[in-house]
């Protein structure tokens with residue numbers, strides 16, 4: 001317990017706010033972060049002086065050290081969960097090329113202007129051209145805010161007050177209580193459910209199709225698997241039904257991925273006869289959150305011109321990141337999928353040895369990683385992890401930077417598949433900080 005000193009008035013000792021804010025380093029921080037954040041840091045430091053946790057002379061240093069790197073309360077974290085596309089961690093990590101592109105587009109930019117003529121030009125034409133070039137099987141492309149918006153725009157444009165025929169095995173909840181059937185109905189379409197949860201045949205679709213059928217919809221089950229006595233109808237067969245076929249891919253692969261042979265991609269799906277495909281930009285494509293629409297011009301163009309398209313318009317930062325994702329070097333998602341078990345095991349052993357030398361109970365173990373809710377359900381990616389005592393799991397969330405692992409068999413696993421190898425040193429430092 002602290003003993004009060006005779007004659008000392010603790011409040012006197014607290015440095016004044018204006019004096020602290022005049023510290024050149026805190027003044028510079030105010031320029032960079034804004035007054036509110038710096039004042040909050042100063043107030044917290046003053047409170048610690050008041051409680052005699054720090055001497056008055058340390059207030060400025062402590063306030064400075066408490067300030068975030070940027071003016072967002074969002075923190076960069078290390079994804080050591082072993083889930084490559086983790087929805088709670090913002091799904092795909094952007095490539096350095098995409099981050100640079102976002103910086104370039106952040107100020108005034110020619111997003112909707114042709115610099116050669118000085119006239120208005122198609123918004124985001126660079127990103128759209130990149131997407132079209134990446135999927136030559138698509139006659140036309142369009143981009144909206146996310147995958148759900150792409151699907152809703154397709155429904156409101158092509159199936160308002162009409163029917164969408166869909167298999168009962170594909171009525172998907174995408175997360176956080178949001179369900180695709182509800183989305184389609186709220187866009188004004190009626191659903192005609194066919195088949196059963198586990199089996200749907202071409203005859204089921206044939207029987208359901210009538211004069212009021214606007215679309216046949218096939219949804220890729222991107223976050224679950226139905227196994228056992230099952231059957232679904234392939235795109236090739238659905239394309240023979242004589243009704244426009246919309247395929248919601250979800251995962252956003254533009255072309256086949258050798259490691260994910262069962263994951264559908266836009267090019268193959270269009271070649272198989274789909275008239276329209278929709279997908280997310282921040283799943284396996286590895287880009288920013290957005291919704292991709294690819295397919296026949298006769299279906300894409302009315303979507304682009306529909307009044308609702310304006311309410312789903314994608315911003316310039318997203319367009320910049322999307323273009324760089326499609327044309328640029330391999331994304332962090334692609335690199336995670338390309339990493340071999342051998343590489344991961346080697347990194348895990350090196351990190352575990354380093355942490356063990358620092359006195360931690362750390363060892364390298366094998367781990368089962370996954371793609372995540374963004375695609376390839378059920379696919380196990382052989383990976384490696386640093387195994388730590390379970391009590392490290394919550395404490396690592398408070399480290400700098402926060403490290404998100406997962407619990408297995410009463411141990412905290414830090415799976416390396418979704419950690420950039422360039423961040424291994426940062427990961428080790430965050431873990432080591434728990435030892436001290």
Ligand SMILES: *Cc1c(COP(=O)(O)O)cnc(C)c1O
Pocket residue numbers: 146147148149151172174180219220221222223248249250251279280281290291373374
């Ligand atoms: C993820 C997903 C969606 C929703 O996409 P968002 O980009 O999250 O809006 C829709 N359909 C399928 C099949 C999905 O996997």
